Amino acid sequence: MDVDMGGMNMGGMNMGGMDMGSSTGMFLATNLHIAKTYWFLIATFVAALGLRRVAVVLAEHLLSRSSHGRTNVRTSRPTGPVSQFVATTTAVLRELSYPQPWHATGKFARNFNPPPLGDCLIIGLYWVVVLCMLWSNVIVSPDSDLYAYKWEIVGYRAAWVSVTQLPFIYLLSCKISPITLICGISAERLNVFHRWAARTIFLTVVVHWSFFFTEWDLAKIVRLEIQYMPMVKYGFGAWAVIGWMILSGCGFFRQQAYEVFVMQHIAAAAVLLWLVWVHVPSYASYNVWMAVAFLGFDWASRMIWAVWINIHIPTRGSKLAAARPIVGYSADAVAVGDDCISLSIRAVDFPWKPGQFICLQVPRLGLGQNHPFSILSVPSRDDESVARLFIKAQSGLTRQLRRRVELHPDHPTRLQVFVSGPWGSPPSLTNHDTIVFVATSTGISFTLPLFRKACSTSTAATRVVHFHWIIRDPSLLQHFQDDLERALLVAASQNLHATVTIHLTRIGYAGHSRIESVDSMGSSSSSDTDSFMDANAPLTRGRIHSEKHDVEVQSQVAGRHGVRISHQIGRPSLDTLLRRPIEKARGETAIIGCGGHAFPSELRNYVSRISDERAVHKGTGAQGIYLHIENYST
Incomplete structure (x- = not known):
């Protein structure tokens, strides 16, 4: 059977998901250029945030030096036309970024609240970039030489736009990444963009397969494509996995069983990478390896740091070394109020800043439970060896911890714990009146x-x-x-x-x-x-x-x-x-x-x-x- 339609050669089964077949030379160079432009824009944005971070640090340092020993100087007040212009611009941007468009308070409805307006504007700007990439120069008129490829050209472009975004989604999920290191933005504040970027790629994949599916339907070859082209099945599988990750990542479902959500989310992310790798041609697989590289850097860095702070080599004459186990930390937990726990991790040897948090594991209460908690104590000469946590018992690990503490109300409950972190980028408050x-x-x-x-x-x-x-x-x-x-x-x-x-x-x-x-x-x-x-x-x-x-x-x-x-x-x-x-x-x-x-x-x-x-x-x-x-x- 030989069906030729607009460059698709079914006799040779020479059509793939991205720029394969006779149209490869027409579309590949343009789509590769768009993919490079996408990452150039991402790198430019990250660099701009990095420069802003450096400028803020330098400004705070200069203001602190200028006011040293001068108690009558108000360093947070503009003192000249340049600083006044900067202050006015900052005020306008803040007024645009702070508001919340609307918010619901119901147990289910609150999970669908939009991000703050500032985040919405950034997401909107990202959508403008994606839409320009997706639709620029792909709508052809009937008198164009490319009109025979009117379905393919959009399908191929959407494929490239989708797979190019894939590493970015994984990059935004990392606790340690070029973005967090350069910009000084903590990973939890990137979660909202991680979710919305995933939703964006879900929609661009819909454009990708719907245009190809329409062409196949017009040519009456849908069954043949599914039967003889394994990559089609892998592509639909990848799209389904993305949809599942978006659905299960909804706040309502995360709250039901957070530990289950984390484990299945990690597994789904690994399956997605494999499905995309077998779906795309070899010259587009670099996107998969970029995602693997981001994840590898993040996981390797976190594992090395976790081993460093949780494995302790005994030191002769050290009081801290004598007070802690070789592996992990010793913690005392007591009940506070009706549903809270105070947990004191003794003899810690890692630094932290006020406002940061750690992720806590308690092996006795179950493996795989890793919860974030803010560090209540402040590092100082008096209590630098104790990290105190104040925890509200809700479900999962926190509820189990409260029940165990209630078994011994007369004295603290001793537990072995493991920590990772500290994480977070707390605000600098040195130059505010x-x-x-x-x-x-x-x-x-x-x-x-x-x-x-x-x-x-x-x-x-x-x-x-x-x-x-x-x-x-x-x-x-x-x-x-x-x-x-x-x-x-x-x-x-x-x-x-x-x-x-x-x-x-x-x-x-x-x-x-x-x-x-x-x-x-x-x-x-x-x-x-x-x-x-x-x-x-x-x-x-x-x-x-x-x-x-x-x-x-x-x-x-x-x-x-x-x-x-x-x-x-x-x-x-x-x-x-x-x-x-x-x-x-x-x-x-x-x-x-x-x-x-x-x-x-x-x-x-x-x-x-x-x-x-x-x-x-x-x-x-x-x-x-x-x-x-x-x-x-x-």
């Missing part, structure tokens, strides 16, 4: 170490630091009392105005309508509780434990050099927390937030709205607002 930390629930694990660092770092730029913690369970307060008090004491010694406010959302003081707040400098102010609360938030009247316990806590706090931690009853509005510090700031304000579900979206929208309302750096004198958010939801 005012810093406001806002955390909900276990979000304090991220904000507290940064707060302690801000209170202990003496800079001419920072004058004011506020810390807000919004919680439901008042029994958690005692676990963090000492850390918060020490931070306030250090801030007082640094001549820094620092305050700590705890907001209890479900339990209130009976008969207390006014609450006094005393900061680290000894000044006091009082405010009506009702004016601090969100009018729409429900408030349950009651008492924290008992009158006697309340008096003891207040006496304990007031006994330390006049340092007090303010307690507010009810859920505060963001406007109450942030507007006054922003309006009183003499330079740039940094807002650091950590919470789950709707909290990040609400904070993003509020900061964007107040920045636009105050016309930041647009001639009104209002200073910039920097926002950094961590989301602890799965």
Whole structure:
């Protein structure tokens, strides 16, 4: 049987997935050029982010040097036309990037919330690039010499656009990659682009096979193609695997069984590479090997680092070496509150920065469970050998850990653990006039170490630091009392105005309508509780434990050099927390937030709205607002 249609020779079965057959010479050079252009654009974008990183570091260093020993200098305030232009441009870009278009709060619907507007703009720009690659010079008119190849030319182009994106998807999934090393962007912040790039390649593959399938259907050779061309089956298999990975990667399914998701996702990624390798011709297989190279570099680097920090060679006379096992680390776990765990990893010998996290494995609770947790403690001379974690028991590893701890409530539970990391790129807060930390629930694990660092770092730029913690369970307060008090004491010694406010959302003081707040400098102010609360938030009247316990806590706090931690009853509005510090700031304000579900979206929208309302750096004198958010939801 010999059917000739537009360059397809079925008699010789000489048609493949990408530029094979008689049309190879027509399409191959152009498609290769487009593939090279794609990676040139990616490299240019990464290089630009790398240069921006260098510029920011140099600017912070120069500002710090210029203000050294000069307490009256506000380094976060523009001082000339160039710095004012940069500040205005930055403010405009922030107002564009911060908002969340919309957000749902339902258990299922919240998994379909779009990314912040800034991420949406980057994804939109990526789509513009992909669409230009896909459709440029492929739509031919009937009088063109290439009209006989009108289906093939689009199918081949879509094949190249799809396979060229493949290494990029794997690159975005790596914890250690050229992007993270050059740009200083942590891998978890690249996850959103990893997911959307995968969805993009899924659609371009649809264009690839649909145009070929249409041509086969017109020629009545669909059955022959599937029967005699094995690469067709492999191609459809690869497309199905991509679809499965996108579906199973939905937040709702990840939350059901995260460990299962990770294992099957890794297996599916390996199968996808094999299917693509057998589907594409040899001259396009370099894309598969690029993906393998990115993964190999990432996994090899992580394995070497994991071995380095988890295998300990005993050293004679070292107290740390005597306190830890040769393999892994020893950790003490205790129950905190109704559903939390405090885990202290003893005698650690790896460095970390406040705000970073580690991935934890507990072999006794099952293999293959590797969960990220923020490091609560701050490395210092006093506690540099202990890494503390504050964990909320939800499901999987955390729930198993809580159950094991509850078996021995009278003493800490000793466990052997393995760690990887630390990971993450915490924000630099050395050149902000005012810093406001806002955390909900276990979000304090991220904000507290940064707060302690801000209170202990003496800079001419920072004058004011506020810390807000919004919680439901008042029994958690005692676990963090000492850390918060020490931070306030250090801030007082640094001549820094620092305050700590705890907001209890479900339990209130009976008969207390006014609450006094005393900061680290000894000044006091009082405010009506009702004016601090969100009018729409429900408030349950009651008492924290008992009158006697309340008096003891207040006496304990007031006994330390006049340092007090303010307690507010009810859920505060963001406007109450942030507007006054922003309006009183003499330079740039940094807002650091950590919470789950709707909290990040609400904070993003509020900061964007107040920045636009105050016309930041647009001639009104209002200073910039920097926002950094961590989301602890799965």
